[in-house]
Amino acid sequence: MRNWCLLSPGRDSSRCILPGIGLHLNALAINSKDSKKIKHETFSSSITLPGSAASFHSRTTDRELDESLTLVSTERDNDPNENVVPLVEDFNQTSPKKKRRRLEGEPEACKRCNCKKSKCLKLYCECFAAGVYCIEPCACQDCFNKPIHEDTVLATRKQIESRNPLAFAPKVIRSSESAPEIRDESIKTPASARHKRGCNCKKSTCLKKYCECYQGGVGCSINCRCEGCKNVFGRKDDFLNSGSASMEMEDEPEDETEASVKNGVDKILQKTEIQNNDEQNPNSALPTTPLRFYRPLVQFSSKGKPPRSFLGIGSSSGLYTGHRHGKPNILRPQSKFEKQCQNAPDDDIPEILRENHSPSSGIKTSSPNSKRVSPPQSNWGSSPGRRSGRKLILQSIPSFPSLTPQH
DNA sequence: GAGTTTGAAACT
DNA sequence: CAGTTTCAAACTC
Structure with missing residues (x-):
């Protein structure tokens, strides 16, 4: 698995996602949809496409996509990480694609985008901006923000980050x-x-x-x-x-x-x-935390790092954890979703995570006390320490129980 | 549900 | 770096 992970991008930085939930969702996504598509969508961690990330441009041709897709699928099978993700079925089923517009009062359960022209590869896309893959509930068109196009996503992300290193950093900094x-x-x-x-x-x-x-x-x-x-x-x-x-x-x-x-x-x-509650939870408060929940994207692969389950975490900032089925995960600290997405008690999640957490993890999100005042900002990806921490987190994912199935 | 408004993101 | 365009969410009707 690769992760993009990240945090919260700004927009959402405020919007956040509950950590726990996000996690779940991603996890779910992976498994569920997947029953259908597993082969194509993957989490493979180690793929290296020819054009991979580095050279990719946000707009790839269909052909390119197909290629990537194929590659991915191949590797996917091997991906150890897959195991990690809990299987949940049908998270989505109940939620057919809908327009993202949320009705008032409607919980914004999770993020869903409705992109038509951006291919979900620009920050206009909430999912992309949040570091999560688009999933079924999204009503986007020509979406490239899927595990299948992991390379494209990562490449695009890099591109954006090169322009603005903080592009995917949480927009809201909370103390x-x-x-x-x-x-x-x-x-x-x-x-x-x-x-x-x-x-x-x-x-x-x-x-x-x-x-x-x-x-x-x-x-x-x-x-x-x-x-x-x-x-x-x-x-x-x-x-x-x-x-x-x-x-x-x-x-x-x-x-x-x-x-x-x-x-x-x-x-x-x-x-x-x-x-706020979420915030209380260190995880949500911290920009970095979100990563945990996300399914990691590719970064590693492109760099040749061995795919680790946790890996994703390391990615510079992205959180992408795959969510296939469920809803897009949201890791971001605060925003809309948080409110709604969080059905589950914050505590629960952290606990779980804790179990798996390795002591070494640079950031302890699990403990309530650990609070990060300032967001990690641009470097996330680069710091090794964090990666390790996140890794742990991811590992935990598998065991993670689904908090609240939305829909 | 369609159309408008808004401001971030992207582009020039 | 400033101005303009594009985009999708938020909002209104």
Whole structure:
């Protein structure tokens, strides 16, 4: 298996995924669909395609794809890792492809994209951005973000990372303490978590999900270039005035904001609460954590590393763990999914992971205490230490019980 | 469900 | 690096 793994990309960085869940999903995906396609979609870890990653461009021809596909399938059989993944069947069956649009109130169980032109190989694609493969519930067209096209995915990813090393890093950086805070301080305290790059909202006043900060449940910060910020999780102004509970808004009347905001916040908070919980869980909080759950993508293969089950983890940032069937996994720390995806108690997952965890793992996510304040940022892949840690994690995957089957 | 709006990502 | 275009999600009707 290879992993892409990663974390959370930004968008989702905030959006997150529950670790546990993500894991499952991936796992599930692998197995389930697979009954049908196992041969094609694979997790093979060691493939090296001719054009592989390095040279790949995001757009490959069908032919290329086919080739890759074939190769992959071949190796796949050999892949030791497969064992790792728990078999779950039919995670998807219940969920036919649907449009990703989520109805209000609908839990966003897991990520599903609806890409039509990007082939799911650009950051526009939530799945791709999150470091996960598209799976059945996705309504994407011409999707290349599948295990079959692992090489393409990895190559594309590299390309994107070369352009922006942090492209797949979690967008929202949370501090360990964030969880509790949000709830109480929510409105005015921005606190611990912030969007890495900040938003650039012009019309949404950072009160809609168009705003990545808002979507991630974090306040706007000095990094934001938003206009008329009213982010209920923390306005840019407040951030700037740090400490001073400045009520001042740049443009607009506060009345509305305050009142409405609070209401909104309350609701949001409720949702976020869940997130926070996740956050509490070290795993979710940490950008790196997500990796665990993801199915690793290829990186290794291209580099000639031996495929290890855990491997995936090592990949620079990607998390891709295969999810075939289920829904896309989401590892990201916070976002939408988290809320919904997480059905399972955070604790459970970690526990499991722990069991398998090797002491050496660079990051301990399992322990509640371990918190990472700052995201790993661009280097993930490179640091050996992490890889090892992740490996462990992955191993655990197999044993991982499905937390909550969604659908 | 179709159409519009929005802002990130990608491109020039 | 700034401006423009493309894209898909979020949102509205």
